[in-house]
Amino acid sequence: MVSVWTQLEPHLADVEKPARYIGLELGAQRPEHRPGRVSWLLTYPDTYEIGLPNQGLQILYEILNERDDAVAERAYAPWGDLEAVMRRERIPLFSVDTHRAAGDFDVLAFNLSAELTYTNLLNCIDLAGIPVRAADRRPEQPLIAAGGHCTYNPEPLADFLDFVVVGDGEEVVSEITAVLAGWKASGGTEGSRRGMLRELSRVEGVYVPSMYEVDYEGPAIRAIRPRYPDVPERVEKRTIADLAAWPYPRNQLVPLTEVVHDRLNVEVFRGCTRGCRFCQAGMITRPVRERPAEQVRTMVSEGLRRTGYDEVALTSLSTADFSGIESVVQGIVDDPSTCGQVSVSLPSLRVDAFTVGIAAQIQKARRTGLTFAPEAGTWRMRQIINKLIREEDLYGAVTSAFSQGWRRVKLYFLTGLPSETDEDTLGIYELARNCVEIGRSYTKGVSVKASVGGFVPKPFTPFQWFGQNTVEELYRKIGLLRDATRRSKGLQLTWHDPRATLAEGLASRGDRRLGPVIEQVWRRGGTFQEWSEHFRLELWLEAMADHGLDLDWYAYRHRTETEVLPWDHISAGLHKDFLWQDWQDALAEVGLPDCRWTPCYDCGACTGYGIEHVVASAVAPAGGSQGTGQDLSTGHLPGTSVPVELRSFRKPVGASS
């Protein structure tokens, strides 16, 4: 076993946060490597603080280690200071579980959640001692794989990845393991490596870039063709039908040191049917698959007991939509074994589903922050993006929050959306300021933080044809908001760097010709591009220019209905003509209801896979909208008494129940 610990240890006292590199977390495993076992190094291409909590990585870590034919360990990108030491001392990338050298694994599998981590991916491959280009690798070197949301357009990384997993990984990793085990057993030679990759390309959900060829006509793509007849023309994503069959993570990792999202995270459902047009996550993870409420309760109570965390987050794309959410939250807060010390966090709430009832439940224990995502500043804009929330819904939600004692609320917005006018942009300020006013009527010290990001059109959304706003345009809009919020007490404005928005846009809808650009940005020191202190747009612009690629073509241009998109050979189950029609509806300012509760409009996701929405309860959640027949302004179900009584009690700290 090649452990780098003895080489590494003497240098750890000299680097920042050495605890990033020692492992030892609760839940960490030290699996036994054996010749018959396929070894996976699951790698998050960013720092430990960002990568450790990643649920997808933890789920696969457990599933693979439960199998007899596989082992899995974890790795994260070393920070610059340790990287310098590693290069100088020839210490390769290593697993934090056993400090095993990366080159000792059969597969390095990267989680790609953000496009600006692509240069880190290359850096990690290089630190592992592996050639960054797939074509240069030898059969005894590890395979390089990727999973996560960015895999829906993996083309910019086509030259570097041996295979890609599209969709849910739970089932497919076992199938991939079986193919790799067979190949290893047969001797694993060069000629057979190509054959093995070809066999992998036939596993549903696995995309092998080297099995496809792209034809260009000038800047446009003419065709993306499989090289062999047995390679699928389109790669279909994998979707697990029943989340209840995958109660992972069973043993969530509890770090020894600070990380983001540092609490128990329980996924309550996967998928989303709200149909917000800007949201790639919602589009590609359809259909909805809820975890049974009882299983959520068990995972929460067992998880809290096991980990010693005092905060639990119920995660999903829109948790307040989880049918039965109120009773689940109530169960957690009222659980006698936690003595009222557990706080519940519901990330990224939809305002129309966040009711007084939920607020009353959550505030009983220690408060976490509240975040809502109205996304757009005017009703017209919200119809265009299909996030059909009325102003009254937002004000109702913040009223619930402030009246139940919250003092700080965060609001997420996008700017640079299709057909946005200055009136729409300034609507962001209006909404946020009104929220401050509402808060002020309850308590003086309220603060509302409006966080504004530049919109990047993503593959497999109706907006994938939209040319994104230029950097100048985004700066101008942020300038409008800065001027408006300048003298507004209690209102704070933050925004995402518009230059990073451009780079993200290039990687997000790029084709294979972006590969050399990404490589050059990496070679010239452009790692950790997700970090504002390290992001350098000039590296990207230079690389684009050096390779004769046009910013306008990749970022700013509106695509046409008939052109071949770089990801047309991948499938998220959505019919392309559904997306185009939804794009046209957007431009006509027409909304589309939530298909969980209203008739199906055949986007293709369910019909294509023979799956239906799995919901825990047949009753629509309170406060919903979009065709549920509810009164959007009050959030009450028809037939219930009005108004809902505000229960404001706090369990005395330390009291036995």
Added chain:
Amino acid sequence: MRFSKQGKIRFTSHRDVARIWERALRRAELPIAYTEGYSPRPKLSFGLALSTGYESHGEYLDVALRDPLGDAELDELPRRLAPALPEGIEVQAVVALPAGAVSLQQAVTSCTWHIEVGAALPSAVAHAMADALAAPELVVTRQRKGRSVTDDVRPAILDAEVLGGTTIEAELATQPRGLRPAEFLAAVDPTWRAGRVTRIKQWTQVGGARREVIDLPPAATPPPHAEVRAS
């Protein structure tokens, strides 16, 4: 409680250790007392912070409980906590303090350290140590409250001896002005850099005599329930 911190876990910070303890105590289902107010926190208080990267044979932590534990439960505590603690942190001894008692670790007056000098020859270490101890004063410049101050740190070196090779055993005062191992090395020889550093003992003055905050007997297994020392 007295606990050790050794091995890879030495690379966690003092704040990390506080968080580790909070979760471990919860996992072990100990009835910890919490503070009142908007954001209740468990009532834990730690002794002198240990720098990231250093090991220790004895760190101290006070835990306030809602309900007192009986003698048998106190004896059980190290075994009960062991599965809840990460590798490298071990409870060595537990002492019950009466409610309202001043924590003994507040009164730590000095610490004994084992300090390895990195990249130095044993003879050089021995010479430099002898010179330093013979010197009437050892002046160093340190940062205090954002300003540079010069201090004579010789009085803070209560004892120092080279243990062989390049390891120094030094007793350094923590009051009135503490001297840290890195500062100690710099005072003896500014070119020296610390290798492995281990806190061996934390001393307090009780009735005119020097005692550890919680003694461990020389035997391998610590007493599960040590007597409270009279102050």
